Amino acid sequence: MYAVVGCTDCGNLWLLSDPRESKTATCSRCGRRHQTKKLRRFFESEDRDAARQARSALLAKKHGDSEAFAQVEHVAELDRQVDESGIDDREYLEGAGLDADEVFDAGEQARRGRASSSGSVDRLTAIKDAIRDGDRPTEDEVVAAASEQGVPAEKARDLLEKLRRRGEVSESGGRYRLL
Numbered sequence: 001m002y003a004v005v006g007c008t009d010c011g012n013l014w015l016l017s018d019p020r021e022s023k024t025a026t027c028s029r030c031g032r033r034h035q036t037k038k039l040r041r042f043f044e045s046e047d048r049d050a051a052r053q054a055r056s057a058l059l060a061k062k063h064g065d066s067e068a069f070a071q072v073e074h075v076a077e078l079d080r081q082v083d084e085s086g087i088d089d090r091e092y093l094e095g096a097g098l099d100a101d102e103v104f105d106a107g108e109q110a111r112r113g114r115a116s117s118s119g120s121v122d123r124l125t126a127i128k129d130a131i132r133d134g135d136r137p138t139e140d141e142v143v144a145a146a147s148e149q150g151v152p153a154e155k156a157r158d159l160l161e162k163l164r165r166r167g168e169v170s171e172s173g174g175r176y177r178l179l
Helices: 048-062 066-070 075-084 089-095 100-111 123-133 139-148 153-165
Strands: 002-006 013-017 024-026 033-035 041-045 169-172 175-178
Touching: 002 048, 013 048, 041 048, 048 066, 048 075, 089 100, 123 139, 123 153, 123 175, 139 153, 153 169
Parallel strands: none
Antiparallel strands: 002 013, 002 041, 024 033, 169 175
16 A cells, blocks of 8 residues: 655655554655644555656646646656657767766676675665665664675665655665565
8 A cells, every 4th residue: 555645744645555554654755754644645555656646746836847747647657758859878978978887887897786895784774775685674784784784874864864854765664675
């Protein structure tokens, strides 16, 4: 179940997955924590894409762009248009005088969380890997896994909270997952 909910402080709209399972939700824009049962639900659906579409329509209406939004068949169409517009990454990098293959290799190494030249894994990568590798791990499980990679426990908790506030991580019922 997905619900489009709004923040009473800043007016931000976001998707809340499984609103019946979590007691609180935090606005990704202003950081205010809300009780999920008190949040206004603008739209609810079992289908994530339908909820995304409804959120997009609400945002378009809020910003006075309803006519332009009506011309788009679905939000997925906008995703496709963005993918097809502009120049691709390789063309951009080579135009800037960089070796695209070298940049892509470095990005792949970073994505896999390889050790840096100092021998330690990036702290943020360690947190994300702990969430990715766990089966909807709890905060303590994430902190323990990150600690094994050399991240201090308090710093791991802080980074986990920052990722949650930025909307990169979802917390539901005390369990975390990457978005």
